Amino acid sequence: MTPTSRSSVENYRARTLTPGLGRLIDITDIAPSPGGDRIAVTGNVMDSLDRPPHPTCHLIEVATGKIRRLGGVGPSAWSSDGTSLAYVNTPTSVAILDTVTGSRRSYELPGVIEYLRFAPRKSSVLAGVAQMSADRSGADGSGALSQDAPPLETHPVEDSSHDAGWRHAWRIDPEEGTVCQVSPPGWNVWEADWCAAGIVAVASRHPEESAWYHARIVMLRGPHTPPRVIARSAAQLGLLCASPDGTAIAYAEAICSDRGIVAGDAKILDLHSQEITPVDSGNVDVTSLAWRDESTLLATGQCNLTTVVAEATRDGNWRQVWSSEQRTCGDWYPNAVPIATDDGPGFAAAIHDYGHPPALTIVTSAGEHTLLDTGNPGSDYRRSIGGTLHATRWHAPDGLEIAGLLATPNSPPPHPLIVLIHGGPVAAYRPSWNLIYDWTPLLVASGYAVLHPNPRGSGGRGQQFASLVRGDMGGADTHDLISAVDALTQRGAIDPQRVAVTGRSYGGYMSAWLATQDDRWAAAIPMAPVTNWISQHFTTNINSFDEIFLDDTVTNPAGRFFSRSPIFFAERVRTPVLLIGGGQDRCTPPGQAVEFHHALSHHEKDSTLVIYPNEGHHINSPGARSHLLVALLDFLDQHMPAAGAPDRNRPSGSSPLQEPVTDNSAPVPPAAHDPRQAGRNRGR
Ligand SMILES: CSCC[C@H](NC=O)C(=O)N[C@@H](C)C(=O)O
Numbered sequence: 001m002t003p004t005s006r007s008s009v010e011n012y013r014a015r016t017l018t019p020g021l022g023r024l025i026d027i028t029d030i031a032p033s034p035g036g037d038r039i040a041v042t043g044n045v046m047d048s049l050d051r052p053p054h055p056t057c058h059l060i061e062v063a064t065g066k067i068r069r070l071g072g073v074g075p076s077a078w079s080s081d082g083t084s085l086a087y088v089n090t091p092t093s094v095a096i097l098d099t100v101t102g103s104r105r106s107y108e109l110p111g112v113i114e115y116l117r118f119a120p121r122k123s124s125v126l127a128g129v130a131q132m133s134a135d136r137s138g139a140d141g142s143g144a145l146s147q148d149a150p151p152l153e154t155h156p157v158e159d160s161s162h163d164a165g166w167r168h169a170w171r172i173d174p175e176e177g178t179v180c181q182v183s184p185p186g187w188n189v190w191e192a193d194w195c196a197a198g199i200v201a202v203a204s205r206h207p208e209e210s211a212w213y214h215a216r217i218v219m220l221r222g223p224h225t226p227p228r229v230i231a232r233s234a235a236q237l238g239l240l241c242a243s244p245d246g247t248a249i250a251y252a253e254a255i256c257s258d259r260g261i262v263a264g265d266a267k268i269l270d271l272h273s274q275e276i277t278p279v280d281s282g283n284v285d286v287t288s289l290a291w292r293d294e295s296t297l298l299a300t301g302q303c304n305l306t307t308v309v310a311e312a313t314r315d316g317n318w319r320q321v322w323s324s325e326q327r328t329c330g331d332w333y334p335n336a337v338p339i340a341t342d343d344g345p346g347f348a349a350a351i352h353d354y355g356h357p358p359a360l361t362i363v364t365s366a367g368e369h370t371l372l373d374t375g376n377p378g379s380d381y382r383r384s385i386g387g388t389l390h391a392t393r394w395h396a397p398d399g400l401e402i403a404g405l406l407a408t409p410n411s412p413p414p415h416p417l418i419v420l421i422h423g424g425p426v427a428a429y430r431p432s433w434n435l436i437y438d439w440t441p442l443l444v445a446s447g448y449a450v451l452h453p454n455p456r457g458s459g460g461r462g463q464q465f466a467s468l469v470r471g472d473m474g475g476a477d478t479h480d481l482i483s484a485v486d487a488l489t490q491r492g493a494i495d496p497q498r499v500a501v502t503g504r505s506y507g508g509y510m511s512a513w514l515a516t517q518d519d520r521w522a523a524a525i526p527m528a529p530v531t532n533w534i535s536q537h538f539t540t541n542i543n544s545f546d547e548i549f550l551d552d553t554v555t556n557p558a559g560r561f562f563s564r565s566p567i568f569f570a571e572r573v574r575t576p577v578l579l580i581g582g583g584q585d586r587c588t589p590p591g592q593a594v595e596f597h598h599a600l601s602h603h604e605k606d607s608t609l610v611i612y613p614n615e616g617h618h619i620n621s622p623g624a625r626s627h628l629l630v631a632l633l634d635f636l637d638q639h640m641p642a643a644g645a646p647d648r649n650r651p652s653g654s655s656p657l658q659e660p661v662t663d664n665s666a667p668v669p670p671a672a673h674d675p676r677q678a679g680r681n682r683g684r
Pocket of ligand 1: 138139261422423424506507509529542
């Protein structure tokens with residue numbers, strides 16, 4: 001670790017994060033009251049640079065903007081008369097606040113609470129409860145859901161019964177003061193909502209993460225009767241919500257690679273007639289759904305790089321109410337909720353872009369009103385060094401147009417380039433504050449251009465485009481990425497001698513794969529990668545994913561489990577490789593990084609391995625994250641230095657990344673986060 005990179009990262013963290021300490025730094029859940037006069041908001045607060053942010057609920061008065069901290073960890077839900085607010089108080093308890101009297105009652109549940117729904121016109125609350133041992137989705141960082149899961153020293157035993165980690169629907173009845181399970185044993189409930197006949201749910205027969213890919217929509221008929229299947233799909237199902245009168249449900253049918261990252265076709269199912277009406281959203285992939293009233297849905301979606309908010313009626317008509325190519329809302333994908341206002345129906349969303357962090361905004365036909373801005377001098381500083389983000393397009397060898405976002409330093413081109421490939425593969429970049437990974441401003445400030453490509457298989461361009469990667473992972477999408485580098489070289493934007501490839505998860509897979517397919521890369525940094533689909537299949541918690549997306553069986557020796565695995569082509573690699581993994585990752589287990597490192601080392605290639613023992617699919621803890629960024633900058637500097645690029649990002653007269661704000665003699669990371677395993681082989 002060079003002192004230069006270390007002080008760059010420490011100064012970057014200190015200058016961007018310190019001003020926001022103790023304040024909301026993002027917005028993860030928005031729940032407007034039925035009258036639209038108050039909004040319950042959950043977001044993360046960071047108390048110290050050494051600890052991860054933690055979620056907290058707040059209540060905002062719309063008329064005055066007055067904000068009150070409720071505590072709790074969110075999310076929340078309102079009763080239909082607006083007098084009660086339920087919110088997740090601790091991971092395993094729900095608080096129900098009487099907003100008239102101010103009294104509050106707490107209900108303990110036997111697991112981690114993931115969502116809440118108030119019953120229409122009644123006081124009961126539906127809670128999605130996951131057993132402590134249940135998995136987080138890969139999109140949520142993987143690893144055990146509960147921090148209180150038994151420590152590894154207790155020697156966990158796993159048998160083949162799949163009888164652990166269940167998710168169930170529970171009902172809280174405040175009048176009776178009771179809680180009871182309402183979904184039957186043997187059915188795992190991923191999402192649920194009240195409807196006229198009871199409860200509808202996205203459910204599967206097994207609890208493990210992999211079972212989600214085959215989940216169906218069911219009508220729950222109590223804890224002792226098997227549910228009735230009411231909708232199924234060859235793709236995945238999500239975004240389930242029932243109309244306020246409970247007579248219809250809306251959901252999305254979508255080709256998904258990750259639970260929690262859903263973009264697809266919206267459908268409305270009339271629960272009485274059983275008729276399914278497709279919503280005609282044109283080229284927009286629908287990414288969130290919420291009923292405004294009995295007949296209208298508020299939907300968000302992504303159309304290429306554009307974020308769209310629309311209203312859909314029960315007969316499937318779609319009317320766009322807002323769109324932006326520069327701004328967006330939501331996290332993995334666009335998200336907004338309906339709100340009633342004095343100016344008529346509107347929506348509330350956390351709106352952000354590459355230069356501005358999320359701001360809770362109410363949008364109506366009369367305009368936009370910002371209620372809560374998470375911006376602070378740290379985010380202003382980040383904007384000042386983050387360069388410029390441009391939409392860019394190029395053609396793949398087969399003629400298909402591919403789009404992406406190119407962040408460039410404000411110095412003249414050509415720039416050294418980092419191709420940062422998103423995971424999924426069915427996810428998508430759009431001009432957002434974090435650009436998914438939150439690494440871009442630091443890389444741009446260090447002198448690198450960063451390309452965020454949406455190759456075929458990405459979300460936001462319709463189900464046909466997403467389907468192009470199924471059965472062809474590491475096929476045509478490889479050339480979508482290589483052709484981007486060719487196009488940017490031809491345009492004089494980048495220096496083809498200094499191009500690195502990196503990414504996490506599927507982006508990690510592609511980074512490893514590209515290093516086996518082309519010699520042009522000055523560096524490859526696969527993070528949480530898959531490098532051997534065969535061992536991945538037998539060690540991941542989502543082995544349905546690889547079967548669906550390779551469209552093959554692991555037992556086919558001549559099939560894609562072999563032919564699309566980087567490990568079997570390690571001998572071809574000419575690029576120095578830095579492999580990163582998380583020890584607690586159940587989605588792409590750390591063995592995937594280890595195997596490729598061993599294969600490269602065996603062939604005397606230049607490979608370095610870092611495994612963070614306490615991290616999951618995402619490297620989240622501050623110490624490990626700092627270590628990762630230092631390792632990344634060092635590796636880039638060693639193999640494709642940005643040196644020489646004049647730093648025009650710098651705000652007047654100061655050096656953005658090298659100016660000490662904290663004592664940078666302290667070691668990074670703190671001892672508790674020291675990588676357990678770091679290997680290095682210098683093959684050439
Ligand atoms: C390559 S195996 C699975 C990878 C994972 N997709 C499916 O679960 C993935 O790429 N996730 C992305 C969204 C990520 O975690 O960044």
